[in-house]
Amino acid sequence: MSAIKPTFLVTGSDLAAAALALLHDHEVVYAGKTPTEDHIVALCRQHDPVAIIVRYSKVGAAAMDAAPSLKVISKHGSGTDTIDKSAAAARGIQVVAAAGANxxxxxxxxxxxxxxxxxxxxxxxxxxxxxxxxxxxxxxxxxxxxxxxxxxxxxxxxxxxxxxxxxxxxxxxxxxxxxxxxxxxxxxxxxxxxxxxxxxxxxxxxxxxxxxxxxxxxxxxxxxxxxxxxxxxxxxxxxxxxxxxxxxxxxxxxxxxxxxxxxxxxxxxxxxxxxxxxSPHIGGVTADAYVKMGVAAAKNALAVLQG
Structure with a gap:
C-alpha cells in the first residue's frame, strides 16, 4: 500500500507543467479560477496541505488554522500583500515569494x-x-x-x-x-x-x-x-x-x-x-512569466519543506 503524499494547495486552477514536475512527490489540489477565502479555508480543512501556492484570493489566519500541517505559503509572483504575514509568523509558517520571476x-x-x-x-x-x-x-x-x-x-x-x-x-x-x-x-x-x-x-x-x-x-x-x-x-x-x-x-x-x-x-x-x-492586472501574465513564477513558487516552497 503506497504512502499518502503530502498536499500542495494551489489557489488557482492550474500550474505550469514545469512546476508540477517538481511536485511529483506531492498531491496537488486546485482551488479553481476565482476561489473565495471561505473556499480556501474549506479546502485546507479537507486536505491539510503542507504548502499553499498563492495565485488568487487571500490566505488569512482561518486558512492557516484549518491546516495544522502547513509549513510554507509560497506566492506565485512577488507581491505578498494577499497573505496575512503576521498570522503566518505567529504560527511558524514561512512566507516566500517568487521575487523577480515576472x-x-x-x-x-x-x-x-x-x-x-x-x-x-x-x-x-x-x-x-x-x-x-x-x-x-x-x-x-x-x-x-x-x-x-x-x-x-x-x-x-x-x-x-x-x-x-x-x-x-x-x-x-x-x-x-x-x-x-x-x-x-x-x-x-x-x-x-x-x-x-x-x-x-x-x-x-x-x-x-x-x-x-x-x-x-x-x-x-x-x-x-x-x-x-x-x-x-x-x-x-x-x-x-x-x-x-x-x-x-x-x-x-x-x-x-x-x-x-x-x-x-x-x-x-x-x-x-x-x-x-x-488593463485587468495582467502585467505579470505572460506565457513565459507563468512558467517562471510557477517554477519559482514550487522551488521556494520545496526549499522550506526540505529545510
Missing amino acids: AAAVAEHALALLMACAKSVVTLDARMRQGHWDKATHKSVELEGRTVGLIGLGAIGQRFARMADAMGMRVLGFDPFAKELPDYIERAELATIWRESDVISLHCPLTPENAKLLNAQTLGACKKGVIVVNTARGGLIDEPALLAAIRSGQVGSAGLDSFAAEPMTAPHPFHGEARITL
Whole structure:
C-alpha cells in the first residue's frame, strides 16, 4: 500500500507543467479560477496541505488554522500583500515569494501603459475607427529628456528604469531598502519626485505605511499634466483623488493595471475617462512569466519543506 503524499494547495486552477514536475512527490489540489477565502479555508480543512501556492484570493489566519500541517505559503509572483504575514509568523509558517520571476513581464507592461498614455494610442485608435484623421490637431508627448520618478526599485523598478534610460529619460528613484543602484538612477526623496517628475510609475509593495501614497495632497504637489502609471497594487492610489486630478488636468493621463477592488465591476468611474488606460492586472501574465513564477513558487516552497 503506497504512502499518502503530502498536499500542495494551489489557489488557482492550474500550474505550469514545469512546476508540477517538481511536485511529483506531492498531491496537488486546485482551488479553481476565482476561489473565495471561505473556499480556501474549506479546502485546507479537507486536505491539510503542507504548502499553499498563492495565485488568487487571500490566505488569512482561518486558512492557516484549518491546516495544522502547513509549513510554507509560497506566492506565485512577488507581491505578498494577499497573505496575512503576521498570522503566518505567529504560527511558524514561512512566507516566500517568487521575487523577480515576472520582472520582465511587468516592466514591459508598465512601459506599454506609459507609451499608450504619452502617445494617446487608445484614443487615436478609437477616433480613427470613427472616421477621424487628427494629424493636424493632435500632439503627443515626447519622452526623451523628460523625468520619470520611480517609487520602488526592486527587480521590476530597476528593469523599467533601464528601459526609461534607454529612451533618454532622466530617472529618479525612491526606495529606502534599495542598496546599490546603477548610475543612471538618481536617488530622490518623495518630495523631489512629486516636484520634478513628468511621469510617476509605482513599483512598490502595498503596506499600511504607503497605502494611498498617491492622494489629493501628493498629486497636488506634482507637475501639472503628470502621467501616472501603476502596475503594482491598486491600494497605493486614492482612486477618487486620482479621478478628480484627471478631470482637473492636474494629472494628464494614467495607465492602470491594478485597482483598489478587483476584479473591477461595471460601471466604474474610470470607465468614462478617455485619459485613463486600463488593463485587468495582467502585467505579470505572460506565457513565459507563468512558467517562471510557477517554477519559482514550487522551488521556494520545496526549499522550506526540505529545510
